[in-house]
Amino acid sequence: TPRQSRHRSQERADRTRELVIEETIRCIREEGFAAASTRHIIERAGVSTGVVQYHFGDRDGLLTAVIEHAIATLVTSINDLADKVEGITETDKRMAALADAAWETFLNPASMTAKEILIATRSLRSALAIEQLANLQP
Template identity: 55%
Template sequence: MTAGRRTSPRRPAAGRQQRGDRTRELLIDETVRCIREEGYSAASARHIIERAGVSWGVIQHHFGDRDGLLTAVIEDAVDRLVESLEVLADPDRPIGTEELVRATWEAFANPKAMAGLEILIATKELRGALGGEHMERLGAALAALIARLNTGTSREHAVALGMLLWTTPVAMMLAEMFATPPLTVNDAQQAVAKLIDEYR
């Protein structure tokens, strides 16, 4: 290097990638918060970029457009949900019925899953755009969870109990969107656990 000549430090590619991943995650998280706090209708591209403190170009760079961002929220929610359900479906992991119900509830009732569901309910066109792979993975995880309930009962009972196990928290999530008083989740969880134990 010659005297007086400065070279700007080079940033490693990994640093740019990590920063890009953080920005992408920030936008997904801010979209989830926006939907959970203000509802799907408030999640315009303009409002999300205002909340996240970024430009429209950042959304375009990472997601293409608003629909790409919303699809990414759904995909992230499904990925996290599948991971949680796969842990619960592991036959080598002992788990009591009440714990299974509570953990399944938590998997479905987290903010990302709730925002993803709200997007899916509100946007018919995004349902078709969502890759079949995500729905197949979710279906396989739910089938494995149902198989865990198939002990000493008929296959039909296990399927019905499995449907009850995951549809009840989804129904409660929908009810929470419209209910004014807080809903008693604990009572509902205990009722589902009792029903599963009775018919298992």
């Protein structure tokens, strides 16, 4: 049972981390980047300062996690896109499906928030590892 307890603890930690990321996305989408202070996000998410420090270190770490989340979502969406258009043989229908999927992917809240973060602060760009962006290449 100690193993199960650790497993449950990890699941809870993962859910909490995801909650803070999602709340950060909602905060920035609803109120703008300037309103997304650590304190405000903590209040919105209903967590403690220690949760943010444990999972992200500081605000820049949290914002970087949002960008990483958006990149992971983008990679998944692009991989799913290949499956969606695989059976479409007509060029016009295939291009329309690709265009629709691209709009859907780039207009999702995580992607829009990541773009807003990157526009608002250049300091995070250097914090992103090249490997994260390299995931988009294939």
